[in-house]
Amino acid sequence: MFRSLFAVVLECLMVLxxxxxxxxxxxxxAVKVHIKVVNGDVTLSPVGISTVxxxxxxxxxxxxxxFDPNFSEEVHIFGNYEGRTTLNKETGKITILKLTPSDxxxxxxxxxxxxxxxxxxxxxxxxxxxxxxxxxxxxNSSCELLCTAKPSSGEASFNYVWIKNGQFLSNGSYLTVNKxxxxxxxxxxxxxxxxxxxTTVEDICKxxxxxxxxxxxxxxNSxxxxxxxxxxxxxxxxxNYVWIKNGQFLSNGSHLDVSNxxxxxxxxxxxxxxxxxxxxxxKAEDNCKGRPIGAIVGTTVTxxxxxxFGVAMYLWKKRACxxxxxxxxxxxxxxxxxxxxAPNGKSGE
Numbered sequence: 428m429f430r431s432l433f434a435v436v437l438e439c440l441m442v443l444x445x446x447x448x449x450x451x452x453x454x455x456x457a458v459k460v461h462i463k464v465v466n467g468d469v470t471l472s473p474v475g476i477s478t479v480x481x482x483x484x485x486x487x488x489x490x491x492x493x494f495d496p497n498f499s500e501e502v503h504i505f506g507n508y509e510g511r512t513t514l515n516k517e518t519g520k521i522t523i524l525k526l527t528p529s530d531x532x533x534x535x536x537x538x539x540x541x542x543x544x545x546x547x548x549x550x551x552x553x554x555x556x557x558x559x560x561x562x563x564x565x566x567n568s569s570c571e572l573l574c575t576a577k578p579s580s581g582e583a584s585f586n587y588v589w590i591k592n593g594q595f596l597s598n599g600s601y602l603t604v605n606k607x608x609x610x611x612x613x614x615x616x617x618x619x620x621x622x623x624x625x626t627t628v629e630d631i632c633k634x635x636x637x638x639x640x641x642x643x644x645x646x647x648n649s650x651x652x653x654x655x656x657x658x659x660x661x662x663x664x665x666x667n668y669v670w671i672k673n674g675q676f677l678s679n680g681s682h683l684d685v686s687n688x689x690x691x692x693x694x695x696x697x698x699x700x701x702x703x704x705x706x707x708x709x710k711a712e713d714n715c716k717g718r719p720i721g722a723i724v725g726t727t728v729t730x731x732x733x734x735x736f737g738v739a740m741y742l743w744k745k746r747a748c749x750x751x752x753x754x755x756x757x758x759x760x761x762x763x764x765x766x767x768x769a770p771n772g773k774s775g776e
Contacts, residue, residue, distance in 0.1 A: 457474075457544070457546075458533075458547070459471075459474075459546070460547075460548050460550070461547060461548070461549050462552065462620045462621060463526050463550070463551050464526075464551070464552060464553070464554050464622060465527060465551055465553045465554065466526065467526050467621075468523060468525070468526060469522070469523050469526060470520055470522045471520065471521050471534055471547045471549075472518065472519070473519045473520075473536050473538050474543065474545045476518070476519055476538055476543075477518070478518070479494075479516075479517070479518065479519040479538050480496065480539050481495040481496065481497070481537075481539055482514070482516075482519040482536065482538050483495075483536065484521045484534060485534065485535050485536070485537075486530075487532060487533065489505070489506065490503075490505045490506075491505060491506070491521065491523075492505065492508065492514040493505075493514075494514055494516045502514045502516060519538055527551060528551050528552075528553070530549060530551050531549055531550050532548070533547065533548050533549075534546065534547040534548075535547070552619055552620065552621050554619075554621060555576050555585065555617050555618060555619055555622045556577045556578070557577040558574065558615060558616075558625060559574070559575055560572055560573070560574050560613070560628045560631060561575070561631075562631055563601065565632060565634075568605065568606055569604060569605055570631075571601060571602070571603050571604075572589075572601065572604060572613065572615075572628075572631065572632070573600060573601055574587050574601075574615035574626075575600065575617075576617035585617045586598070587599055587600045587615060587616070588615070588618075589613060589614070589615055590615075590616065591613055591614070592611065592612075602615075606632065610629075610630070611629070612629040613627065613628055613629075613631075614626070614627040615627075633700050634658075634700075635700075635703040636657050636658070636666065636699060636700055636703045636704055636705045637705065638657060638658040639655065639656070639696060639705045639706065640655070640657070641654070641655050641694070641709045642656070643714040646715055649686065649687055650685065650686060650687065651685045651687065651711060651715035652682060653682070653683045653696075653711065653714060653715075654681060655683070655707075657698035657705065666681075666698050666700050667698070668680055668681045668697070668698055669696070669699075670683045670695070670696055670697075671694070671695040671697065672692055672693070672695070673692070673693075677694075685715065687715075690710075690711040690715050691710070691711070692710070693708050693709065693710050694710075694711055696708075
């Protein structure tokens with residue numbers, strides 16, 4: 428009876444010690460986090476251990492490296508860790524080279540057949556690369572910029588910071604820019620815990636040049652004035668115009684004066700802004716032939732004026748010959764007869 432009671436008490440004490448050990452293990456254990464870059468390396472060390480007799484490292488439930496002199500004096504490396512992993516037999520430290528994202532996870536270590544309370548979480552991240560800024564959206568008053576970086580998916584998480592003239596603007600991948608500030612340059616810095624990279628853009632919100640057209644603006648007896656126009660309109664940003672003939676630079680500006688003797692040549696207009704350019708080529712005579720509308724309108728007005736003056740003179744003469752009395756009738760008849768009969772060489776008398 429006494430023996431049976433002693434066995435029960437001893438068993439209860441063992442269970443209690445086991446629970447206490449697990450509780451102490453839970454509260455004293457810690458997770459050591461290591462964040463490394465792809466193709467980098469990491470060294471993990473048992474905490475509080477100076478020398479070891481045997482050591483086993485595991486990734487999850489799978490063995491990574493092992494040293495146990497009771498079985499072999501050699502270090503054993505397992506799985507895809509072969510050729511890139513070393514284990515120090517004296518300190519128990521393990522070093523893994525040429526890290527890949529698949530190495531991310533939790534490692535544990537047993538020293539002298541005892542599981543150490545600390546675990547090691549490894550995160551392997553790709554370095555930030557290919558940082559780009561694009562125009563995401565635009566309105567009449569603002570432009571929205573988007574900053575992206577690679578790798579664009581997976582576990583990589585980037586922090587984006589916008590900078591203008593060395594001054595912090597905002598966090599996040601998007602930035603809204605007022606169109607009155609388009610002349611400034613904007614920098615996006617993309618970073619993660621293992622690296623960072625920046626890129627800078629200027630004038631990205633300006634619209635691409637489109638619809639370049641050459642037309643006649645005015646002409647005279649000796650010159651024809653050509654006008655080059657393009658979209659976007661001036662409100663979207665200034666455009667630069669360059670005139671070219673036969674591959675040779677002629678002038679800057681949207682207007683070009685062409686001598687009538689040079690109308691048979693072709694003229695090229697290059698319209699550009701900081702984000703794009705576009706050209707068009709036309710023969711001057713295709714635009715300059717014919718009289719300008721202003722000259723045609725002027726001639727028409729002059730002709731109408733002359734016709735009106737002639738009609739008015741005719742009506743005035745006719746009214747002047749209308750008899751008001753006998754004396755006037757005789758005088759007018761004589762005058763009218765002279766006017767009427769003069770072509771036949773006869774007088775009215």
